[in-house]
Amino acid sequence: MTSKPDGWMKSTRGRLNMVLAGVSAVAMLVSGSVFHAALSQDAHEDVRREAVLQMATAQAVRAYTSEHVRDALLQHDGPFPPAAVPSFSAVTTMKYLQQAYPDYRYQELAINPTQPDNRARGWELQVIEAFRAGGAEERFLTTGSGAAQMLHYARPLRVVNEACLRCHGSPEAAPAALVAKYGRQGGFGWRVGEVVGAQIVSVPARTAFARVDSTFLHYLGASAALFLSFFAVLNWMLSRTVLQPIVSSNQRLAKLASRDGLTGAANRRRFLAQLDGEIRRCGTQGAPLSVIMIDLDHFKRINDEHGHAVGDEVLRSCCRRVKRRLGPSDVLGRLGGEEFAVLLPATDESGAGQMAALLLLAISGKPMQQAGQVTASLGVARHRAGETGAQLLERADAALYRAKREGRNRVVRAAPLIPVVPGACVAG
Ligand SMILES: Nc1nc2c(ncn2[C@@H]2O[C@H](COP(=O)(O)OP(=O)(O)OP(=O)(O)O)[C@@H](O)[C@H]2O)c(=O)[nH]1
Structure with missing residues (x-):
């Protein structure tokens, strides 16, 4: 930046x-x-x-x-x-x-x-x-x-x-x-x-x-010094009053444009861009890469029972809990509504499965202040060679919906199945 x-x-x-x-x-x-x-x-x-x-x-x-x-x-x-x-x-x-x-x-x-x-x-x-x-x-x-x-x-x-x-x-x-x-x-x-x-x-x-020549040389010297001072002052003023504020406001705008306003997680566009970037990088370096899709269970019910503001706070709180578990190079994105995704560079399916289990525990392990216990369904997929970001997310999404179908509050890996606590493990 x-x-x-x-x-x-x-x-x-x-x-x-x-x-x-x-x-x-x-x-x-x-x-x-x-x-x-x-x-x-x-x-x-x-x-x-x-x-x-x-x-x-x-x-x-x-x-x-x-x-x-x-x-x-x-x-x-x-x-x-x-x-x-x-x-x-x-x-x-x-x-x-x-x-x-x-x-x-x-x-x-x-x-x-x-x-x-x-x-x-x-x-x-x-x-x-x-x-x-x-x-x-x-x-x-x-x-x-x-x-x-x-x-x-x-x-x-x-x-x-x-x-x-x-x-x-x-x-x-x-x-x-x-x-x-x-x-x-x-x-x-x-x-x-x-x-x-x-x-x-x-x-x-x-x-x-x-x-005449000597006076003219003095004039040229004085003019050059004047112009140089003028340049220096102008450059300084330009930086202080125009360029720096533009850069700062551009940075603020770029941050706003790439973040979800409610949770502070990367927004969908930013997350997909980072996913594509990481896929390219991992492709070059031959490193593994995985994603986890997270969808809160029965979130509509939370909204209906406790109100939209509580629903918002649940979303914020879930994000905070997830972020605390992530490493410095992992990326949390909000793809929409109560659906989130985590990008895990340099992580294979086993590491991603363990991370998903940790995240589920983080979300559901401790009741929320007003909404009580909140659970989530998670789908895990490791990137396959030649796969696009959208295709990888699609497979993780399919695993997530399998988790939903299988009873929610669980992690499903695209393949193979991993055991998690507290929900049951479902094969991908
Ligand atoms: N409070 C709040 N609610 C939101 C927000 N975005 C989406 N929602 C609500 O999230 C709910 C999602 O409901 P559904 O898609 O039916 O899913 P669900 O109730 O979680 O059910 P399952 O996903 O099947 O477990 C809808 O009622 C949306 O209005 C938001 O930013 N804040």
């Missing part, structure tokens, strides 16, 4: 856990991808903010140089002071900043630069051309992928006023010291309002995306 419910509980829990695991996996997949997308979006925003901040810093340095440094330095004769050039100041200052931020980069590139190193090429040149064509005053673009991904933030470098043309108009108008230092090749012929290049801040996306 216990192994089957255990198996049922395990398989029910197993199926539920499979469904839950599937649902959880889908939930984690969906929520994980939404969360990862949100984290990546945030990381992207962070990188953009950093780029914008660096650009603002460079522009501040540029503005300061234009407004407070350039004109003052250029008034002096002597070698050309690069610190007078806003672009030089900005690039140099940003290099100091980038000592604390390796891999960050700030560049000022031009189509026609004074310094050949600052010539725009490839995608940088395309960005400048796009600024020259008009439209947006800032552009974001990425290069590389994975750990090497960089975000670039570009703004146009425009010739804002005539002061710029002092150095970039023509070699003739430029300070002699500048021409002496950089030559006459590049950086001239610029016009006011023209986009000549671009400021480009480059920020590595690596740190921000590493943070």
